[in-house]
Amino acid sequence: MKRLFGFWAKRPPVSRKPRPLTAFCVLVVCGVFLGALSSVYGVMANGLWRTVGGVVQPAPISRVVDTPGQVGLTFDVAWGDDQTEEILEVLDIYGVQATFFVTNAWMAAYPELTTKISQHGHELGLHSATHPYFSALTKEGMARELKENQKMVAQLTGQQGKFFRPPYGDYNNNVLAAAGEMGFVTIGWAVDGGDWQSISAGKICKNVLEQAKAGDIVMLQNNNPQTVAALREIFNTWQQQGLRPVPLGAMVRTQDYFVDYDGVQKGSKTPGQEDAKNLIVREN
Numbered sequence: 001m002k003r004l005f006g007f008w009a010k011r012p013p014v015s016r017k018p019r020p021l022t023a024f025c026v027l028v029v030c031g032v033f034l035g036a037l038s039s040v041y042g043v044m045a046n047g048l049w050r051t052v053g054g055v056v057q058p059a060p061i062s063r064v065v066d067t068p069g070q071v072g073l074t075f076d077v078a079w080g081d082d083q084t085e086e087i088l089e090v091l092d093i094y095g096v097q098a099t100f101f102v103t104n105a106w107m108a109a110y111p112e113l114t115t116k117i118s119q120h121g122h123e124l125g126l127h128s129a130t131h132p133y134f135s136a137l138t139k140e141g142m143a144r145e146l147k148e149n150q151k152m153v154a155q156l157t158g159q160q161g162k163f164f165r166p167p168y169g170d171y172n173n174n175v176l177a178a179a180g181e182m183g184f185v186t187i188g189w190a191v192d193g194g195d196w197q198s199i200s201a202g203k204i205c206k207n208v209l210e211q212a213k214a215g216d217i218v219m220l221q222n223n224n225p226q227t228v229a230a231l232r233e234i235f236n237t238w239q240q241q242g243l244r245p246v247p248l249g250a251m252v253r254t255q256d257y258f259v260d261y262d263g264v265q266k267g268s269k270t271p272g273q274e275d276a277k278n279l280i281v282r283e284n
Contacts, residue, residue, distance in 0.1 A: 060171060060188030062263035063215045064251050071238065072217035072252065073098040073245035074189065076165065076196075078131050080223035081110050088120050090228055094235045099247045100222070101127035101165045101187075104152050111156055118157035123247040125163040126150055126184065135172045142178040163187050163248050185254055188263050189219035195227045204230035209237050217248070 064072070075087065077100050091098060100117050102124055107114045118124060128134070129148040137145065146164065153161040164184040166175055171186065179186045191211045193204045204226055212218055220227055238245060258266045 058176075058261045059259060059263040060166070060169075060176070060186040061252060061259055061265045062188040062190040062217055064217075064253070064265045065215055066267060067215045067251045069214055069242055069244050070246050070251045071212055071214065071243050072248050073220075074125070074165070074187070074217060074248065075100045075220050075222045076127060077102045077222045078106050078127060078167070079221075081106075081113055082223045083225055083228055084110075084113055084117070084222045086228045087222060087231065088117065088122075090231045090235075091122070092120065096235065096245050097121050097123070097247045097250075098245065099123040099125050099163065099249070101125040101163075102149075102153065103127045103131050103167075104129040104149055105131065107152050107156060114153075114156045118159060123163075123249050124153050124157055124159050124161055125165060125187065125248065126153065126161045127165055128167050131167045133168060133170045134166045134175045135170050139174065139178050142175065143182065146179065146182055146184065162254060163252065185252060187217065187248065187252070190216035190263070191218040193218065193220040193227070193230070195221045195224040195230070198224075199226065201226040201229035201233070205233045205237075208234050212238075212243070214243060215251075217252075218245075 064070075073096065075098060077084070100122055102114060102117075114124075126146060126149045128145045129152075130145065132141075132145065134142055134145070150161045153159055162183070162185060164179050165187045169188060171188075176186055191208055194207045195204050204220075204224075208218060208220075208230070220231075235245070253265060253267060256267065260266065
């Protein structure tokens with residue numbers, strides 16, 4: 001044992017001079033750098049920060065801040081007219097105006113009813129010409145759908161249709177960009193009444209009343225016989241809660257705004273957004 005320890009004790013110290021990077025290390029470093037650069041490019045390409053008509057909009061607008069007591073009331077109008085007259089009557093009784101997203105196919109089938117919606121003071125939004133999945137369309141196809149939709153709305157009602165809701169809620173970066181470049185504000189929803197299904201008025205009320213709060217956009221349909229009964233209870237409850245249903249034009253900004261990744265629209269002067277302000281404010 002002494003010999004063994006003596007041997008190690010007498011060994012000269014090992015030199016610890018720094019070695020130059022080998023070719024392998026250089027390749028590893030370069031690979032990491034290129035991978036990081038590719039990731040950054042991928043994020044940018046996928047639109048994590050993307051500009052839509054001068055506004056960074058990562059998602060359709062589903063709710064709006066700084067709108068005390070207001071709820072955006074919207075109806076998707078694409079499949080029939082079973083309850084549209086009755087819905088208009090209830091809205092008149094309660095003095096409520098809303099936004100109706102219409103398709104060309106529906107307007108062609110019910111031109112007089114389309115005009116009546118506008119005559120009753122309601123706002124018409126764009127829901128496409130033929131109700132396709134927009135993410136499957138080319139940019140030219142999206143533009144054609146929106147132009148034809150806007151043209152027909154204007155012909156029947158005189159309204160220009162500044163808000164657009166993609167059919168089926170289907171969107172991607174390209175959809176947002178195409179709509180934004182044409183000057184349209186893409187709209188989603190924070191609360192789905194669920195009346196596109198065959199459900200009871202009570203269930204529709206539950207879906208809406210348990211979720212809706214000031215600033216939310218609520219989506220309902222125009223052709224469910226249970227929706228009319230649900231609207232009465234919803235409006236009565238909202239009155240008690242101090243909530244007022246309004247069309248989107250009364251609460252959604254069309255310029256000078258920011259949309260976060262949850263679809264919440266905020267004004268450029270909203271607290272906490274100062275750092276991003278210069279990147280995301282629509283030019284007037």
